[in-house]
Amino acid sequence: MRQTLTVFALLTTAIAVASVAAGEPKTQRSTVQAAVAATTRTPANIARDKYRHPVETLTFFGVKPGNTVVEIWPGGGWYTEILAPLTAGKGTLYAAAPWPNGTKGVQGLQAKDAALYGPIKLAAFPWAEGQPKVPDGSADVVLTFRNVHNWRMGNAQEGDYSAKAFAQMFAMLKPGGVLGIEDHRLPESASAEREKNSGYIKVSTVRRLAEQAGFKFVAASEVNANPKDTTDWKDGVWTLPPTYRLKDVDRAKYEAIGESDRMTLKFRKP
Incomplete structure (x- = not known):
């Protein structure tokens, strides 16, 4: 039965792509597919699509070309390489990160391809007075x-600042706007203490933080689930690819497991 469903899903996707190529109106999913297929993406990033499922993830979140999108903590720009062509010419893309060094990855993309990445607006997150801000x-x-697990683990200056982070994300959004979260998933049965150092976080914790900030839970997707990940690693989530904290020790074992088990959650601002 599962094999039949898989074949059906593949055929459905192929038909959808063929329809777009034939000139039929584009769907939200097809615009995401086109952005994921952009030739400007880095080959090393494309190789991770099998773990990160960008088409399914962004389709689930409902991202559209004309949206004003804020990417929080884009790092080296893995998703930025998709969001930039997706919003190009129709929408607006913000990259919000610790100011100013957290935006260096995106600035590197802007230096490499000013036409595509130049329009990205840079902002501070978490924001503090005097720093560039995503307008409320x-x-x-x-x-x-x-x-989110990073905010929960906190920093030396203020400890756990996850509540502040969610409050600022809530402020950025229009009424009806969507918050999309993907993170390493800690089993609900695990000790909450593990959220402080493992890189994993519970779905219940993320939901609590979001709902306390004013968000309404919409739905969860299992698109980024990985049942091979037990989550119980001495060196935390960084044991697995792409980090391989143990370097060559048992590397084949961790490569076979793949990237972490992840929650994919959608919230809405009332």
Whole structure:
């Protein structure tokens, strides 16, 4: 039965792509597919699509070309390489990160291809007085990939600042706007203490933080689930690819497991 469903899904996708090529109206999914297929993407990033499922993830979040999108903590720009062509010419893309050094990855993309990445607006996150800011009530979609656990683990200056982070994301969004979160998933049965050092976080914790900030939970997707990941690694989530904290020790074992088990959650600002 599963094989039959898989074949059906593949055929459905092929028909959808063929329809777009034939000139039929583009769907939200087809515009995401086109952005993921952009020739400007880095080959090393494309190789990770099998773990990150960008078409399914961005389709689930409902990202559209005309949206004002905020990518929180884009790092080296893995998703930026997709979001830039997706919003080019129709929407607006913000890259919000610790100011100013957190935006260096995106600045590198801008230096490499000013036509594509130049329009990206840079902002501070978390924001503090005197830093460039995503205007309140301006965003259609705020996205953050594998970052909430970092805010929960905190920093030396203020400890756990996850509540502040969610409050600022809530402020960025228009009423009806979407918050999309993907993160390393800690089993609900695990000790909450593991959220402080493992890189994993519970779905219940993320939902609590979002709902306390005012968000309404919409839906969860299992598109980024990985049942091979037990999550119980001495060196945390960084044991797995792409980090391989143990370097060559048992590398084949961790490569076979793949990237982490991840939650994919969608919230809405009332």
